[in-house]
Amino acid sequence: MSVRIVIAGAAETDELGKLPHMSATQLHLQAARNALADAGLGKDDIDGVATVGTPGPIQIAHALGITPAWLDGTGVGGSSFLFHVRHAVAAIRAGLCHTVLITHGESGRSRVGAPRFAPAPDSLPGQFEAPYGVLGPATTFTLTALRYMKETGLTHEQLAEVAVAQRRWSHLNPRAMMREPITVEDVLASRMVAYPFHLLECCLVTDGGGALVVTSEERARALGTPRPPVYVLGSGESAESPIISQMEDFTTSAAFRRAGEAAFAEAKISHADVDHLMIYDAFAHVPIYGLEDLGFVGRGEAGAFIAEGHTSPGGRLPMNTNGGGLSYTHTGMYGMFAIQESVRQLRGEAAAQVPGVEVSVVLGNGGMFASAATLVLADREG
Amino acid sequence: MSVPAPPPPPPDGPRPPVPKPVPKPTPDTLPFWEGAAAGELRVQRCTACARHYFYPRPACPRCGSQDVEWVATGGRATLYSYVISHRPAPGFEHEGPYAIAVVELEEGVRMMTNIVNVEATPENLVLDMPLRVVFEERGGVRLPLFEPAYEPAAEAAEG
Ligand SMILES: [Zn+2]
Numbered sequence: 001m002s003v004r005i006v007i008a009g010a011a012e013t014d015e016l017g018k019l020p021h022m023s024a025t026q027l028h029l030q031a032a033r034n035a036l037a038d039a040g041l042g043k044d045d046i047d048g049v050a051t052v053g054t055p056g057p058i059q060i061a062h063a064l065g066i067t068p069a070w071l072d073g074t075g076v077g078g079s080s081f082l083f084h085v086r087h088a089v090a091a092i093r094a095g096l097c098h099t100v101l102i103t104h105g106e107s108g109r110s111r112v113g114a115p116r117f118a119p120a121p122d123s124l125p126g127q128f129e130a131p132y133g134v135l136g137p138a139t140t141f142t143l144t145a146l147r148y149m150k151e152t153g154l155t156h157e158q159l160a161e162v163a164v165a166q167r168r169w170s171h172l173n174p175r176a177m178m179r180e181p182i183t184v185e186d187v188l189a190s191r192m193v194a195y196p197f198h199l200l201e202c203c204l205v206t207d208g209g210g211a212l213v214v215t216s217e218e219r220a221r222a223l224g225t226p227r228p229p230v231y232v233l234g235s236g237e238s239a240e241s242p243i244i245s246q247m248e249d250f251t252t253s254a255a256f257r258r259a260g261e262a263a264f265a266e267a268k269i270s271h272a273d274v275d276h277l278m279i280y281d282a283f284a285h286v287p288i289y290g291l292e293d294l295g296f297v298g299r300g301e302a303g304a305f306i307a308e309g310h311t312s313p314g315g316r317l318p319m320n321t322n323g324g325g326l327s328y329t330h331t332g333m334y335g336m337f338a339i340q341e342s343v344r345q346l347r348g349e350a351a352a353q354v355p356g357v358e359v360s361v362v363l364g365n366g367g368m369f370a371s372a373a374t375l376v377l378a379d380r381e382g
Numbered sequence: 383m384s385v386p387a388p389p390p391p392p393p394d395g396p397r398p399p400v401p402k403p404v405p406k407p408t409p410d411t412l413p414f415w416e417g418a419a420a421g422e423l424r425v426q427r428c429t430a431c432a433r434h435y436f437y438p439r440p441a442c443p444r445c446g447s448q449d450v451e452w453v454a455t456g457g458r459a460t461l462y463s464y465v466i467s468h469r470p471a472p473g474f475e476h477e478g479p480y481a482i483a484v485v486e487l488e489e490g491v492r493m494m495t496n497i498v499n500v501e502a503t504p505e506n507l508v509l510d511m512p513l514r515v516v517f518e519e520r521g522g523v524r525l526p527l528f529e530p531a532y533e534p535a536a537e538a539a540e541g
Contacts, residue, residue: 120406121403121406122406122408124437126406127406127407127408128405128437129494130403131402131405131520131525132482133402133471133474133477133496134467134482134494138467139465140482142465143463143465143483143494145463146463146464146465146509147509150509191468192466192468193468194465194466194467194468194469194482195466196465196504243494244484244494245484245492246436246437246492250462
């Protein structure tokens with residue numbers, strides 16, 4: 001029997017949205033302090049630190065006064081924090097460290113202390129994407145959708161329904177940036193960003209952060225962490241192509257499928273066991289791919305499934321219950337916020353709480369369908 | 383995974399135009415760009431498993447063989463998928479909405495490009511339509527773009 005691993009602390013920054021008075025590093029550190037407080041721990045209880053790229057785990061550990069015995073700087077896009085949880089589970093089980101702090105902070109909107117986006121002209125995207133006038137994910141991540149629509153019959157209205165469904169959730173969430181209910185007509189009337197995507201089918205751009213404390217169940221008990229533990233029952237990770245043009249099939253994500261299969265297998269759960277689902281939603285088509293690639297619905301069925309309300313409040317598979325990247329917040333690397341909402345739902349403390357959530361699945365995307373990780377989280381041991 | 387903020391409004395008076403991004407070849411990609419300069423769309427082909435592949439890499443991504451060669455393609459493709467960007471990247475401000483596409487070459491490989499010489503509308507851009515390569519001079523590099531290719535029968539009827 002392997003050591004059981006729990007998320008013992010989880011918190012976001014005090015505020016999300018437009019925070020020009022805070023640098024990316026400040027957002028990391030505030031989230032870290034909040035997560036440590038949530039776990040009832042001090043910095044000296046932490047011996048492992050994981051975070052993405054800039055500013056990176058060395059600076060975060062140093063700024064917090066943590067002496068790390070284990071670091072993970074895996075930076076594979078917005079899914080990275082799910083990778084960090086998975087890696088932390090393995091590291092703790094292997095005895096490399098005891099208690100890991102995972103942080104995210106990003107000044108995605110205000111760009112205070114944030115790195116620049118433009119790829120070097122001799123890089124892979126600099127040579128084979130940038131010359132064609134791409135402007136960030138809105139013109140690359142979205143490239144798969146028309147092929148999916150042609151092959152499955154997904155309609156523009158069904159694509160818009162993804163944004164409508166998630167706004168129903170954010171309407172119930174005071175921390176969400178966009179809360180006003182919207183209709184399919186509103187979505188289709190919003191400004192065209194990159195056909196077939198309208199503004200309301202694209203994620204928000206915000207400032208914010210979040211952090212997690214991961215440790216063994218045994219150590220959480222010994223330290224007396226006060227919050228209900230959230231168990232990591234299974235995880236999976238994979239990757240596909242560094243540039244969207246080389247994604248093998250534009251109608252399905254191989255990385256989503258592999259990461260999902262691995263997590264479900266390790267957790268020994270079936271789809272019927274899942275009470276709550278978070279699927280990274282940078283753009284409206286991504287939850288459609290996620291529902292199919294995780295196997296919750298068959299190929300080409302996800303658009304109708306969402307339009308019929310099955311993922312909305314009161315539906316049988318509540319999904320993106322914070323409002324998601326489309327309506328809650330999206331700093332650029334959204335995965336941390338998807339995990340945070342799963343933890344809240346499993347603790348029974350979400351703003352739009354779903355009754356009786358025992359098993360929650362989180363699917364994180366990195367880059368443009370480039371990397372993926374899945375976590376199976378539960379309110380009880382496996 | 384975010385939509386970049388629109389560029390700031392231009393200040394009063396003329397500004398020097400921002401050039402479009404120019405790719406900078408590396409040793410592994412140089413044959414591709416040399417081919418483009420010569421008016422040829424070249425990709426790599428694995429001599430072990432006889433498959434073409436793109437982007438440039440030193441070994442076949444399928445079978446792992448390093449026995450690979452650069453070959454000219456016919457420059458014919460079909461439209462695999464696309465978006466019509468309504469938010470111009472730097473250098474594209476005067477284009478109007480433009481098509482960023484992924485095309486599939488007859489040789490079986492896909493690449494990103496722009497669809498040119500046709501107004502970028504959903505009606506004009508139909509998935510799987512035939513395309514052919516054209517080259518645009520930019521900053522000392524020639525860039526492969528694609529335009530609609532009409533069927534020989536249609537051309538004959540026209541002319
Ligand atoms: Zn080969």
